[in-house]
Each structure stands twice: as C-alpha cells, then as structure tokens.
Amino acid sequence: MSRSLLVKAYSIPYHLKANGLIEDYMRILNSILDELWKNIVWNRNGKRLVPFLRKDKTFRKKVRDKYLEGWVYSKHYVDSAIKQAYSVLESWRKRYLRGRAGINRPELRRKFVRVKETLYSYRDGILRISVKPYEESITIDLRRTWCWDKINGLEFGELILKQDSLIVTVRKEAELKVERPISWDINIFTLDGYDGENYYSKNLKEVYTIHRTYELKRRIIQRLPEKTKKKLLKKYSLREKNRVNDILHKLAKQLSDRTNVFEDLKNFKEKIARTKSRSMNRQNSKHDYIKLQKYVEYKSAWNGYETVFIDAYGTSKTCSRCGYYNKDLRGASIFKCPNCGLIIDRQKNAAKNIWNKFLSMWGVEGSPRKELSSMKPPMNPEEDKNDEAQELGMDSIHIHT
Secondary structure: OEEEEEEEEEEEEOOOOOHHHHHHHHHHHHHHHHHHHHOOEEEEEOOEEEEEOOOOHHHHHHHHHHHHOOOOOOOHHHHHHHHHHHHHHHHHHHHHHOOOOOOOOOOOOOOOEEEOHHHEEEEOOEEEEEEEOOOEEEEEEHHHOOOHHHHOOOEEEEEEEOOOEEEEEEEEEEEEEOOOOEEEEEOOOEEEEEOOOOEEEEEOHHHHHHHHHHHHHHHHHOOOOHHHHHHHHHHHHHHHHHHHHHHHHHHHHHHOOOOEEEEOOOOHHHHHHOOOOHHHHHHHOOOOHHHHHHHHHHHHHHOOEOOEEEOOOOOOOEOOOOOOEOOOOOOOOEEEOOOOOOEEEHHHHHHHHHHHHHHHOOOOOOOOHHHHOOOOOOOOOOOOOOOOOOOOOHHHOOOOO
16 A cells, blocks of 8 residues: 555636736746746757756846846745746756757746745635735635535645636545456557456447547648638647547546556557558557546546556467467457467457456465455446447548638
C-alpha cells in the first residue's frame, strides 16, 4: 500500500468583474517572460545550444522589485507571475532538449490569472479572492456551484481565474491499495481483461468510428479555400476530441473501482513515429491507449486504488500456458501454440500474459491469485466484439459550414 497526493480541478462558469486584473496580469507576465528570456545563458554542447535559466536570488529580487513599481493590485500577483513565467520556460526547455520545440520564445495565447493560496480566503463555502489590498475583492458562494458536493471537505490549492470561469483545484492524500486486480490488453476495437478466472471485454469500436469519421471529413475539407479550411479544421478537431474524451471518461469511470493492470506504453508514440508504413500510422492514429490509461489511473487513485504497469514485451506472442514465444503470428486474431497446442483468442492470450507478469511481481508464494481472483468485477463479461467497426465511406460524410 502506497500513499499519494492527488489533485483535481473543477471549472466553474462565472462572469467575474476581473477583466482589468486579468489584462494587467497578462501584461506583466509577458514582460517577465521577455526579461527571463533575454537573460538565458546559452552554452554549446557539441553542435547544440543548451539554455540555462537564471534563478539566483539577486536576479529574482531584481525582477520582482522592477514589476512591483506602479502595481496597484496585491503584491502576490507579481510573485505568481514570476512563478508562472519560470514554469512556462522550464516546460519549453524540456521540450526543446527533446527536440519537440524550437529556439523561439514560447507565446501565451490564453488569458488567465494564477491565484496563489495567499491571495484568497475560504470559509464555510464562501471564497474571497483579493484584488486590491483592503479595497477590492471577489466573493463567490461555492455552495451554489455544480461541483459543491465534490469539493466540499477537501483541501483547496491554487485557483485559475479566467474571463468566463474559475478553475478550482482541490487535493487530498490517499492510500493506494491493490484490490480485486484485473489485467487489460488494449487494442483498436476492444479492451480485453482477465482477473485470474474470467475474461472480460469492453468495446472500443465507437472511438475508432469517430476518428474514422473525422478523418474522412478532413479529406473533404482539404479541398476547400484556405480561410474556410482553417476554420473548419479547428471546429471539427475540437468536436472529435470532445466526443472521444467523453467516451474515454465514461469507460475509465467504470474501471476505477478496483486495481487495473496495463501494459507500459509510455514509449509507444515514439515507436510508431518511426514506422514508415502510411497505413500503419493511420491505423495507430485512431487509438487512444495512453490517454485511456491516464484517465483510469487518476480516477482509480482518487478512489483509493493503485494502477499497475508491466513490461509490454512479448505479451501478444507468448503462449500463456507454456511460455513458448511464437514469432510467426502474422496478424492472426487466433493464437496457436505449436509447442503445447493451445488455441486461444490473441487478445485473451495477451490479457492472461499481462496477468501472469503481474502475479510474478509478488512471486509464487506471495501471489494475490488465491485471495483476490475469486472476486468478480462489476461489469458484464464478454461483451460482443465480433462485429466489425462501422464501415464509413465518403458519401456518408457531411460538412456543415
């Protein structure tokens, strides 16, 4: 059993009279970004320039004093802007060193204010955010918001103030336990599970169908004029993302009341990025393996259950009965072992191998198999997965301008 500090954020629609604060905060935030950017030290490492941010106390105090001059709002907003500027540049630096960002200064497009814990008070459901010391504040009754039942009794963290909403972060410390584990093999059309006794399946073909639908829409949009194309691509990209996320959130909620065991796919994107096959890349773009795992992980943790990740190597090609490694599957949906004669669905075989690897983490004597595998998961075994994903043609796609 492990302990973990968990954080959640809730967005509360609110029309706050804080446009002046937001505009002035963004102005000094961008100015501080410029200040930090100009003082970056670039050292050459071979053929590459490596950036280092100045973080000494003298420099930080100089920046703080400079932007406090003429600042009419609470002083802690300047501290918040400095902290945010460093956070933005640290994030850029990590992406730059990994080759995912250019050498240009990152730009802030969205307007917001990061409200430190020293800038607000909270008591009996009433939140008061300081704007100007002893002069102006914003008062919000959280008891009337949609998320009051979810945040009541939890510890509050920093707030994010936007022009049309307030984002409230809450945190709690939880003990994560391994209880009623089930292993999952994720595929494009299905999520296949095994708990030591029974096999289970969740249908993912709706996610695939959504991605396929919007892929065909994008093909049509590419023929349109540039201005119209840009507008529609943005519109349908957001719609596709929202529809997929809705399905994944609902599925993750179903799985979050127990310990889930997944393959570790943290390097999966890098591997498929090296694939030269166009059809394979298009096929892989229609899945959301890593996103689903992250949703399940944080929802399970919030409920007190640990999510376990195991090495993915060989789970699909290894016989779950005798351990024989079969290299010649060639995309077959049925796993046939030439060594022991086992014939089993390939996804079920992979789910069982993930389960076996999970058990090996405890060893033979300390295995949780006897104690935990008899408990049945709260889901219907073997959902029908024989139907192929819906075939979509160009004639079935409609673009609304």
